[in-house]
Amino acid sequence: RAQAQFGLKSFLDCIADCKKVVELDPKNRDARTLVKQAQEGQKDEDNKSKGLFASMCKALGKGPIPPPGKTKHIYDDGDDDDENMKDGDAEQEDDKEVVTTKEKQKERAEEEGNERAAGA
Numbered sequence: 001r002a003q004a005q006f007g008l009k010s011f012l013d014c015i016a017d018c019k020k021v022v023e024l025d026p027k028n029r030d031a032r033t034l035v036k037q038a039q040e041g042q043k044d045e046d047n048k049s050k051g052l053f054a055s056m057c058k059a060l061g062k063g064p065i066p067p068p069g070k071t072k073h074i075y076d077d078g079d080d081d082d083e084n085m086k087d088g089d090a091e092q093e094d095d096k097e098v099v100t101t102k103e104k105q106k107e108r109a110e111e112e113g114n115e116r117a118a119g120a
Contacts, residue, residue, distance in 0.1 A: 002034055011042035 002021065005014035015038045021031040 002031065002038075006034060006038055006041070009041065009045070011038045011045065014038040015042070
């Protein structure tokens with residue numbers, strides 16, 4: 001199994017399997033040799049990964065960085081009314097919307113009542 005892991009370049013699994021073999025049979029030269037080969041293979045893979053990740057990370061932080069306060073909000077609805085509000089203004093705006101909705105409902109009910117009275 002350790003040889004198969006080595007062939008698949010699964011070096012950490014190969015090393016673990018070889019160490020188990022060496023625990024059971026300390027004189028097993030093949031297992032000891034395979035451990036050393038797997039350790040070298042893992043070291044080579046680590047160096048390849050190190051170079052890859054180093055080149056990937058070089059580009060980080062090199063893009064244009066917008067100045068603070070100049071970025072748009074993710075959910076910006078396009079209205080500029082939110083930018084000029086103070087802390088308590090948002091609650092007042094919500095209250096106004098509720099009142100106008102209630103007023104519209106009342107007006108509609110009155111209109112329907114007038115239409116019914118006129119039709120009777």
